[in-house]
Amino acid sequence: xxxxxxxxxxxxxxxxxxxxxxxxxxxxxxxxxxxxxxxxxxxxxxxxxxxxxxxxxxxxxxxxxxxxxxxxxxxxxxxxxxxxxxxxxxxxxxxxxxxxxxxxxxxxxxxxxxxxxxxxxxxxxxxxxxxxxxxxxxxxxxxxxxxxxxxxxxxxxxxxxxxxxxxxxxxxxxxxxxxxxxxxxxxxxxxxxxxxxxxxxxxxxxxxxxxxxxxxxxxxxxxxxxxxxxxxxxxxxxxxxxxxxxxxxxxxxxxxxxxxxxxxxxxxxxxxxxxxxxxxxxxxxxxxxxxxxxxxxxxxxxxxxxxxxxxxxxxxxxxxxxxxxxxxxxxxxxxxxxxxxxxxxxxxxxxxxxxxxxxxxxxxxxxxxxxxxxxxxxxxxxxxxxxxxxxxxxxxxxxxxxxxxxxxxxxxxxxxxxxxxxxxxxxxxxxxxxxxxxxxxxxxxxxxxxxxxxxxxxxxxxxxxxxxxxxxxxxxxxxxxxxxxxxxxxxxxxxxxxxxxxxxxxxxxxxxxxxxxxxxxxxxxxxxxxxxxxxxxxxxxxxxxxxxxxxxxxxxxxxxxxxxxxxxxxxxxxxxxxxxxxxxxxxxxxxxxxxxxxxxxxxxxxxxxxxxxxxxxxxxxxxxxxxxxxxxxxxxxxxxxxxxxxxxxxxxxxxxxxxxxxxxxxxxxxxxxxxxxxxxxxxxxxxxxxxxxxxxxxxxxxxxxxxxxxx
Amino acid sequence: xxxxxxxxxxxxxxxxxxxxxxxxxxxxxxxxxxxxxxxxxxxxxxxxxxxxxxxxxxxxxxxxx
Numbered sequence: 001x002x003x004x005x006x007x008x009x010x011x012x013x014x015x016x017x018x019x020x021x022x023x024x025x026x027x028x029x030x031x032x033x034x035x036x037x038x039x040x041x042x043x044x045x046x047x048x049x050x051x052x053x054x055x056x057x058x059x060x061x062x063x064x065x066x067x068x069x070x071x072x073x074x075x076x077x078x079x080x081x082x083x084x085x086x087x088x089x090x091x092x093x094x095x096x097x098x099x100x101x102x103x104x105x106x107x108x109x110x111x112x113x114x115x116x117x118x119x120x121x122x123x124x125x126x127x128x129x130x131x132x133x134x135x136x137x138x139x140x141x142x143x144x145x146x147x148x149x150x151x152x153x154x155x156x157x158x159x160x161x162x163x164x165x166x167x168x169x170x171x172x173x174x175x176x177x178x179x180x181x182x183x184x185x186x187x188x189x190x191x192x193x194x195x196x197x198x199x200x201x202x203x204x205x206x207x208x209x210x211x212x213x214x215x216x217x218x219x220x221x222x223x224x225x226x227x228x229x230x231x232x233x234x235x236x237x238x239x240x241x242x243x244x245x246x247x248x249x250x251x252x253x254x255x256x257x258x259x260x261x262x263x264x265x266x267x268x269x270x271x272x273x274x275x276x277x278x279x280x281x282x283x284x285x286x287x288x289x290x291x292x293x294x295x296x297x298x299x300x301x302x303x304x305x306x307x308x309x310x311x312x313x314x315x316x317x318x319x320x321x322x323x324x325x326x327x328x329x330x331x332x333x334x335x336x337x338x339x340x341x342x343x344x345x346x347x348x349x350x351x352x353x354x355x356x357x358x359x360x361x362x363x364x365x366x367x368x369x370x371x372x373x374x375x376x377x378x379x380x381x382x383x384x385x386x387x388x389x390x391x392x393x394x395x396x397x398x399x400x401x402x403x404x405x406x407x408x409x410x411x412x413x414x415x416x417x418x419x420x421x422x423x424x425x426x427x428x429x430x431x432x433x434x435x436x437x438x439x440x441x442x443x444x445x446x447x448x449x450x451x452x453x454x455x456x457x458x459x460x461x462x463x464x465x466x467x468x469x470x471x472x473x474x475x476x477x478x479x480x481x482x483x484x485x486x487x488x489x490x491x492x493x494x495x496x497x498x499x500x501x502x503x504x505x506x507x508x509x510x511x512x513x514x515x516x517x518x519x520x521x522x523x524x525x526x527x528x529x530x531x532x533x534x535x536x537x538x539x540x541x542x543x544x545x546x547x548x549x550x551x552x553x554x555x556x557x558x559x560x561x562x563x564x565x566x567x568x569x570x571x572x573x574x575x576x577x578x579x580x581x582x583x584x585x586x587x588x589x590x591x592x593x594x595x596x597x598x599x600x601x602x603x604x605x606x607x608x609x610x611x612x613x614x615x616x617x618x619x620x621x622x623x624x625x626x627x628x629x630x631x632x633x634x635x636x637x638x639x640x641x642x643x644x645x646x647x648x649x650x651x652x653x654x655x656x657x658x659x660x661x662x663x664x665x666x667x668x669x670x671x672x673x674x675x676x677x678x679x680x681x682x683x684x685x686x687x688x689x690x691x692x693x694x695x696x697x698x699x700x701x702x703x704x705x706x707x708x709x710x711x
Numbered sequence: 712x713x714x715x716x717x718x719x720x721x722x723x724x725x726x727x728x729x730x731x732x733x734x735x736x737x738x739x740x741x742x743x744x745x746x747x748x749x750x751x752x753x754x755x756x757x758x759x760x761x762x763x764x765x766x767x768x769x770x771x772x773x774x775x776x
Contacts, residue, residue: 083759157759223760232757237745244741248734266726277734505737512730 004152004473006087007466010368012094013078014463017364019102020070020357021451027062028444034059035437037622038589039430041612044622049113051622053548057124058112063349064122066105068213071357073097073140075220076163078364080144083160083223085153085471089146093139100136104129115546116186120201120581122208123177127188130178137174141167148495152471156495158239162219164495165247165502169211172506176514177204181647183639187542189647194576195262198584203254203513210250213348214316217356218242221289221313224356228305228363234291238284245281247502249274251509256327259336260558261584262573267513268329274509275327282320289313304379308359311387315351319344334405337554337588339429343397350390350443358386358450365454369461378453385446392439400432409562417565422591423616430620527574530700532649533693535663538640539632540693543686544583547624554585555594555697568595569701578649590621595698602670603677605691627687632667634660666692 037043037052044051077094081087088094107129111117117124125133144167148156177200180188190197226233233239255263255271290313293300300306322344326335335341366373373379407425410418419425533541544550557563559570571594576582600608607614610628612621638656645651667683670691674681681687 079760153759155756155759157756159760226757226760230761232754232761236753236757237748240745241741245738248737252730270726270730274730508733509730512726 002472003470005468005470007468008078008081008087009091009094009465010078010463010467011465012088012091012098013074013364014368015098016070016074016077017361019098019105020067020074021361021447021454023062023066023070023105024357025444025447025451027059027067028440028447030055030062031059032437032440032444035433035440038620039433039437041620041622046623046625048115048547048624048626051547051624053551053622054113054115054117056548056551057117057121058109060122061108061112061124062105064208064212065108068349068353068357069101071353071360072166072212072216072220073101074364075224075360076144076216079159079220079223080147080163082469083153083157084147084151085469086147086150089143089150093143093146097136097140097143100132100139104132104136107132111186115548117545117548118180118188118190118581119545119548119550119583120177120190120197121205121586123174123201123204126186127178127180127182128185130174130180134171134174134178137167137171141171145495145499152474154474156498157222158233158236158243159219159222161243161498161502162215162222164499165243165506166211166216166219168499168503169207169215169247169251169506172503172510173204173207173211176510177201181643183643184636187636187640189640189643190581191647192580192582193647194579194582195573197580197582198258198261198576199255199263199267199514201582202257203251203510206254206257207251209345209348210253211247213353214250215247217353218246218285220356220360221285221309224360224363225289225292225309225313228303228309228359229293229296229299231292231296234288234294238288242281242285242288244505246278246285248505248509249278249281251506252513253278253327254513256332257586258584259327259329259332260560261556262571262576270513272327272329275324279321279324283317286313286317286320289316302376304373304376304383305359305363307380307383308355308362308386311383312352312355312359315347315355315390319348319352322347333558333560334409335401337586338401338405339397339432340401340405341587343394343401346393346397347390350386350393354443355386358382361450361454365457366461368464369458370464371457371461374453374456374460378449382446382449382453385442385449389439389441389443389446392442393436394439396432396435396439400429400436403432404429408566409560411562411565417562420566422566423619426589426620427618527572527700530575530577532578532644532651533696534666535637535641535659536666536689536692537696538644538693539634539637539663540689540691541583542640543627543690544693545581549593550583550585552585552587552589552621554588554592556584557592557594563592567592568698572701575698575700578644580644580647580649593694593697597695597697597699601677602673602691602695603679605694606674606679606681606687609687609690624687627690628681628685630686631684632686632689634663637663 033043033050034052034056048054077088104125108125111126111129112124116126118126123130144163148160179191181191182188192200222233222239252274253271255267256275257271259268259272261268290310293306293310300310325331326340326344362373362379404425407419407428412418555571557567557570564570604615606628608616609624611623611625612619637659641651641656641659645655664683667688670688671681671683
C-alpha cells in the first residue's frame, strides 16, 4: 500500500515549551516571595497587589495552569500526533489553543493581584475568564478528538486514554464548579452555599489535582518513559487496569478534604474509603513506570532524562501513599489546616510534575534541535539542585506541621490549653519557614541552570519545525481479526466510545456523591437565629474575599475539645446557609475566625488591620492599611442584594432600595463606637465594612445561647 | 438541638453499599477483559510509542543513551 507523506508540527510544541518554562520561573518566583513573606511581613510591601492573600492564588494558578498546564499541552502536542501517525487535526486550532491559553494566563495575572477572585481554591478566576477557559478547553478537545479520527494507527495507545479522560473530566469539573451568578463583570457569587459549596469545591479541587496534575502526566509517563528508556512499558495489561481503576476511584475521594467538617458522615466515610482504595491503582502505575527500567538501571546512571523521571515517578508514589494516609481521620485531625498539606502538594508539584516536565524538556529539546544536549554535567547538577530543593522544602514543612499541630492540641494537666495564644505556635515554626524558602530557592536555581543548558543546546542545533514522516493510511476494518471477539475493539480502537466510557466512569462517583446533597436541600436544618448578612456585612465579606483572607484563616471549628476550647462552639452546617461562596479555608497560618465576632472591640480590629504587630507583637500578618483609606464602593450593592435573593437568601422584595440606608446606619453606629474607644474615622471607609463582617462572624449561635439561658 | 445536616436522610446507608458493588463489578469485568487479551496484541500495543514514524529520525539525544 502507498504510504502517506505528512509532517509533524514541532513549532507548536516549542511555543508551549517556551510558555511553560517562562511561566514556571514566574510562578516559582511568586511562590518564593510568598514563602518569604511568612517570616518577613515587610515583603508584602504595604501594597494591596503584593500582599500574601492575593499572591498566594497567583502562585498556585501560575504553577498549576501556566507552568504545568503549558507543559501538558507541550507533551500532548508532541506525543499525540506521533502515536496517531497523523499531524494534529488543525494547526489553526492548535494556535487558538496556545494563544487562548496564554491570554487566560495573562487575565489571571492581572485580575488576581487586583483582588478579583471567587476565593474558591484553584478556581479563583472570575466568570468571564471561566467562560474563556471552557471555550479554549473545547478547542483543545476538538483538536485532539479530530486527530484521533484522522489517525493512521488503528490502536489507541494507553497514553491517549489518559489524555481523553483528562479532557472529559476537567470539562465536567470546571463547568459544575463554576456555576456562579454574575453581579458585575468582575464579581459573581457561587450558585451553591455553605456545605454544598464546600462539597462541590473539594470534589473539584481534589479532582483538579487528579485530572490536571495526575492523569495527563501519567499519559505522558507512558509515552516519554518508554521513549527515553528505549523499551516498552513493563506491563501493558497493568496500564489498562491502572487507567480504568484510577479514573473510576479518584472521583469519589474529594470529601477527604472536609473531614470533621459539617459535611454528613456518610460522605466523609465514602471519601476516606475510596482514598485508601486509590493506593492500589496509583502504586500500580508507579510500579509499572519503575519496572519499565528493569535491566536498564545502568542507563539511569548516565541519562539525566531517566534520572528526573525516576524521581518523578517515585514522588508520585510517595504522594499517592501520603494522600490516603492524610485522609485517615486520626491523621487528618492533626495534619489538616497545618503545613503538612503544603508539604504534600509540593512533593506532588515539585517532584512529580516538575521533574516529569524537566525530564521531558531534556528529552525534547535535543530532539527538536537535532543535536545532543549541551552539557550532561549541568543537567546532573540541575538534578541534584532540584532533589535537594524538594528535600529542603518538604522536611521542614513536615516538622513544622507536627510541632504546630501538636501544640494546637496540647493541654496542661489542669485541663486548659497549653498554648492558648495562636501566635505562640506560629513563632515556634518560623525557622522552618526560613528553611523551606531555601529549598524553594535551590529548586529555582536548578531551573535557571536548566534554561541555560537548554538554550545552549538550542543555539548549537537547528530547529526542526516540520518533521517529515510517512505511514500507510488506515484501511477501514470491517471484520474482526480471526479469533477476536467483537468487544475487543471497544476500548482500544474507537475514540468516541472510549470518551463515553471514560465519562461514565467518572460521572458515577460524582453523581453518587453530589446528588443526594442537592436533593435534600429542604432538609438542611436552618437554624432559626441565623439571619442573612446585613448590607454592610455583605460588603465586608466581599472585602474579606478580595484580600484573600481565606488563604490563612479558616472558618470551621472542628468538633474537638482543643478547638472548642480555643475558638468556641464547633461549627454547624446551618450556620453557613447564606454563605455564597463558603469560606471554610484549608490552611491555618492564622487562627480560625468562625467565632471571632464580638471577641475583640471594634477598635482592636481597626488597629490590628492597620498594623497587626501593634496588637499582636511578632505577628506575621500583613498590614491592610489601605482599608482605612479606601472609600467603600457601593455601586454594586443593589445588584448584590438582588443576586443573593435569586440564590435563595431571604431578603424581602424591594430591599435593594433600603439597603444603602441600612448600611449607613450600621456604619455610623460602628464609627460612633470606634470614637468612644478613641479612634476617629469616617463611616464610608472599607475598614468599617470589614469590622462589621468580622464582628458578625459566628455570633448567630452565641446569641441563641444567650436567649436560651434567659428563658 | 441543632442536627448535623443530612444525617437522617432515609436509606442513605445504602449509598456506600451501592458504590462498592458498582466498583467491584466494574473491576471484575475489567480483570476478565485484561487477562483475556492475546499476548501478541499486548506486545503490539506496548511497542506503539517506540515506532511512531517510519522515517524515525534518530537525531538528538544523549551520548551514552
